[in-house]
Amino acid sequence: MNELDDSHSRYALSDPIKLLQPSLLLIEDDPQMGGILMELLEDDYRAHWVTTGKAAIHEFGMNPYDAVIVDRRLPDMDGLDFVRSARREGITVPMLMLTALSSTEEIVSGLDAGANDYLSKPFRFEELNARTRSLLRGYQAQQQSHAIGDWTFKEHRGLIESPSGINIQLSPAEASLLKALCINPDRVFTRKELLMAAFSRDAGEGTIDTYVSYIRRKTVKGLIMTVRGKGYCLGNPMESDPI
Template sequence: MTDDTQQMTSYALNDPAKLLQPRLLLLEDDERLGQITKELLDDEYRVEWVTSGAQAKSRFAAGSFDAAIVDRRLPDMDGLELVRSLRASGVTTPVLILTALGAVGDIVDGLDGGANDYLTKPFSFKELDARLRAMLRGYDAERGDSYGIGDWVFHAHTAMAESPQGDLVPLTAAEAALLKVMCDSPDHVFSRAELLGTAFRPDAVEGTVDTYVSYIRQKTTRDIILTVRGKGYVLGRPEE
């Protein structure tokens, strides 16, 4: 089991609400500053801390983040190179550059290079926290439409299921509609007729429910939706 999987499983078992917090990548090669910053942010975010540009690229390739804090002076690259690379590949994650390079030209380069904000070291944690909140206001507006399902998270607004490893699994509109209906009443046992009437078009046949339950299970995990014999389906509590 990877470190990420262990962390997500721990959240699911001990603090499920943590799964609904914004996922933040912290790129800082200074061990002491990185550790302190991570600890300060851990109450409000799911922080993944890496120390090199290569590690950051690998993490972005493995899954998405809601925001990123990027240092510029890294052992393997200028952090601005990473930001430019992300933007060139279509990644729109909000990025705050946190660096000692504070000349006007450096700030202009950072913002023109794709960063959403720029903060110079030394910095006030209160200011860093406020700037992150400002970048994530859109996320906060959408967060009420995300649901923890065991160690998975379903983002209804983007029709995505997020695995314990942070990988995003796209769902079709019908799959997302079915899952949202069940997430809104997580302890209710739904009959096929109920699901048919609330999640599908009026002309859908009863077998449609079984088909789409199967599709969701194949894309995620089998016990994300449980079968209640003779009654229908109930939302599961899948664990790694």
């Protein structure tokens, strides 16, 4: 399996068990190591392999992942820079860093950059798999889903699922706004409160109206209710509600 294979379209509806497995992104530039790891990882994960930090950043923009394994030395950037960039963007999925650099200082620098675990080369695959499972258990325990009428907002992945099971990807800004509304689903939030919770203080209150409109276009109008003269709150939508 090579990095040109799409990690999601490979798994057709004819393979529903595979679709239930965690999705994992492997970032490894060594073709031999990457090939071996892919053969082993694909038994337990929907694994996708890229060889550069740039390709990994593109992948994160296109597909949600449950975990990442990233090599410290990539041809276009330090693996630490990739992890730092992901964390700045609010990406919270667990990341395990692989490296030939095993000094205490290097391990500390990786963890401080935002990696959840560090594994020095050479390593046994059994240990890599055990650590990955441990990271996923801890992460999944913290994941939250919110019921909004017949819809489900999967906060940890920035997805909203329709009553018929269709996953709709939200942008980071859209997900932040919906998350703020889910904090107290019975409360009416003013635009100012939503700005403080989900956006920069420098943004205008019209930003909230814009992103509410974006979310409604992707879902249904009733997902977020307008309370005239006050602001917005979560609705109780059905999939068949009019846009």
